[in-house]
Amino acid sequence: MAYSDKVLDHYENPRNVGVLDKDDPNVGTGMVGAPACGDVMRLQIKVNDDGIIEDAKFKTYGCGSAIASSSLVTEMVKGKTLEEVGEIRNKHIADELALPPVKIHCSVLAEDAIAAAIADIKAKRTEKDSSEAVAS
Amino acid sequence: MSSLNIPIYMDYSATTPVDERVAAKMAECLTKQGHFGNPASRSHPFGWHADELVEQARDNVATLLGANSKEIVWTSGATESDNLAIKGAARFNVKKGKHIVTLKTEHKAVLDTCRQLEREGFEVTYLDPMENGLLDMDAFKAALRDDTTVVSIMHVNNEIGVIQDIAAIGQITRERGIIFHVDAAQSPGKVAIDVNAMNVDLMSLCAHKVYGPKGIGALYVRRKPRIRLEAQIHGGGHERGMRSGTLATHQIVGMGEAFRIAHEEMDEENVRMGALRDRLWNGVSDMEEIYLNGDLEQRIPGNLNVSFNFVEGESLIMSMKDIAVSSGSACTSASLEPSYVLRAIGRNDELAHSSIRFTIGRFTTEEEIDFTIAKTREAVEKLRDLSPLWDMHKEGIDLDTVEWASH
Numbered sequence: 001m002a003y004s005d006k007v008l009d010h011y012e013n014p015r016n017v018g019v020l021d022k023d024d025p026n027v028g029t030g031m032v033g034a035p036a037c038g039d040v041m042r043l044q045i046k047v048n049d050d051g052i053i054e055d056a057k058f059k060t061y062g063c064g065s066a067i068a069s070s071s072l073v074t075e076m077v078k079g080k081t082l083e084e085v086g087e088i089r090n091k092h093i094a095d096e097l098a099l100p101p102v103k104i105h106c107s108v109l110a111e112d113a114i115a116a117a118i119a120d121i122k123a124k125r126t127e128k129d130s131s132e133a134v135a136s
Numbered sequence: 137m138s139s140l141n142i143p144i145y146m147d148y149s150a151t152t153p154v155d156e157r158v159a160a161k162m163a164e165c166l167t168k169q170g171h172f173g174n175p176a177s178r179s180h181p182f183g184w185h186a187d188e189l190v191e192q193a194r195d196n197v198a199t200l201l202g203a204n205s206k207e208i209v210w211t212s213g214a215t216e217s218d219n220l221a222i223k224g225a226a227r228f229n230v231k232k233g234k235h236i237v238t239l240k241t242e243h244k245a246v247l248d249t250c251r252q253l254e255r256e257g258f259e260v261t262y263l264d265p266m267e268n269g270l271l272d273m274d275a276f277k278a279a280l281r282d283d284t285t286v287v288s289i290m291h292v293n294n295e296i297g298v299i300q301d302i303a304a305i306g307q308i309t310r311e312r313g314i315i316f317h318v319d320a321a322q323s324p325g326k327v328a329i330d331v332n333a334m335n336v337d338l339m340s341l342c343a344h345k346v347y348g349p350k351g352i353g354a355l356y357v358r359r360k361p362r363i364r365l366e367a368q369i370h371g372g373g374h375e376r377g378m379r380s381g382t383l384a385t386h387q388i389v390g391m392g393e394a395f396r397i398a399h400e401e402m403d404e405e406n407v408r409m410g411a412l413r414d415r416l417w418n419g420v421s422d423m424e425e426i427y428l429n430g431d432l433e434q435r436i437p438g439n440l441n442v443s444f445n446f447v448e449g450e451s452l453i454m455s456m457k458d459i460a461v462s463s464g465s466a467c468t469s470a471s472l473e474p475s476y477v478l479r480a481i482g483r484n485d486e487l488a489h490s491s492i493r494f495t496i497g498r499f500t501t502e503e504e505i506d507f508t509i510a511k512t513r514e515a516v517e518k519l520r521d522l523s524p525l526w527d528m529h530k531e532g533i534d535l536d537t538v539e540w541a542s543h
């Protein structure tokens with residue numbers, strides 16, 4: 001299978017590979033996929049008090065397109081608000097990387113990872129808010 | 137000093153380059169100056185010469201099998217031979233029974249042929265191999281029925297290189313009067329064949345895995361006791377009616393020469409292949425979490441199939457772009473399914489997803505092996521650094537206990 005230059009670029013030089021502390025209250029972690037399906041994506045976002053994503057890291061087990069999709073996503077989300085990031089659709093990722101039809105599902109996975117990371121940070125924050133409310 | 141030609145070919149089980157000696161013989165059968173005649177032309181020397189060459193090639197193929205040249209039928213390749221053998225024998229013997237026994241790790245040319253026969257009302261038992269890839273003889277015996285007419289078991293597996301005990305199977309099928317077909321596409325020049333000692337009735341062969349050209353193969357069809365087939369391709373009645381169509385002289389001559397060389401050089405070549413394969417295995421086997429797929433002993437010397445746990449096969453191939461290897465078989469690597477062969481030998485999905493098949497051959501050098509070792513280690517390390525599963529493994533998390541958000 002031939003890969004687009006953009007996929008190859010992200011694959012050869014993946015951006016923002018790494019791990020953030022998943023217990024940090026400002027970090028949202030999204031892990032999607034399953035080893036049995038041949039793909040697992042972990043996306044982590046660090047959100048500041050203004051609701052802006054300051055940092056993002058990923059690790060991905062999967063094909064080259066899955067790795068490229070998650071690498072691209074870390075670039076796309078940085079500097080954006082959770083609301084803005086929630087608008088990212090797999091189509092944006094697939095178009096940007098020129099993914100062939102059989103690889104669309106890799107970009108869907110990346111969209112799922114974003115949603116999971118947002119859900120995680122939101123859950124953490126509501127928990128925090130409610131515990132603060134009780135304490136006051 | 138480096139004489140490495142990049143990319144390095146490590147996919148000899150997918151196909152082989154044509155040996156120069158073979159190409160030279162083939163070239164003599166094409167042009168006006170050469171033996172271009174139709175071997176079926178009985179009325180002039182153009183036909184006679186071509187026919188002579190075809191019969192010489194038939195002898196060469198028969199010799200490698202320990203067969204009589206009258207038992208060789210030319211086809212377009214192993215796929216066609218598998219179709220002709222299984223459909224031909226099953227349909228011819230339909231009054232005796234409609235049950236076929238085969239193995240789950242067979243090539244698709246056998247499995248899909250069996251599926252087609254199922255659609256026509258035949259019943260097929262697909263046996264599970266043991267974990268080492270070999271046929272479980274007890275399960276095999278238990279699967280045979282009074283209405284079993286055809287057994288189809290491959291000799292050498294294309295993915296994991298394991299060698300089935302054909303003689304032991306043949307003894308049983310012969311005793312029970314069941315037709316025994318063997319897909320031996322991967323065997324010539326790698327493991328000795330003797331159709332009589334092995335009691336094989338039908339054997340599929342092709343040239344392009346043995347340094348011959350693509351698009352030519354043969355089916356061995358036993359004469360004593362005589363095996364009868366229903367033809368699948370009808371026409372001018374070539375090949376004693378079993379396979380019509382003008383014989384492709386240059387292809388046939390190529391296959392004959394390839395088989396002659398394979399027969400002559402097998403012992404010597406196997407020693408060399410074995411040493412290279414061991415060098416490759418020794419170069420990677422100390423890495424963590426790697427698994428050899430298929431039995432190490434009952435295996436052709438040129439095959440090494442390894443799963444690199446926590447690394448996905450397609451991305452591994454991508455990062456080993458200087459080395460031509462395959463993940464699963466060439467026929468399935470375009471799809472996203474893990475190898476059905478590895479699933480059949482009981483590998484879990486992760487290991488099945490992380491396999492690489494290295495197959496080495498006549499033109500592989502030590503230098504190429506060393507380069508492959510270095511590139512493989514580098515690629516696996518890079519991808520493990522990227523792998524959340526590797527992180528989890530290192531943290532001591534058992535991945536089987538994790539609840540995955542499957543999609």
Ligand SMILES: Cc1ncc(COP(=O)(O)O)c(C=O)c1O
Nearest residue numbers: 213214215243245294319321342
């Ligand atoms: C075991 C086996 N059977 C059948 C085939 C099909 O052979 P051919 O390409 O000659 O049709 C192959 C090769 O792909 C094979 O490895």
Ligand code: FES
Nearest residue numbers: 039062063066106
């Ligand atoms: S992640 Fe499954 S094919 Fe790319």
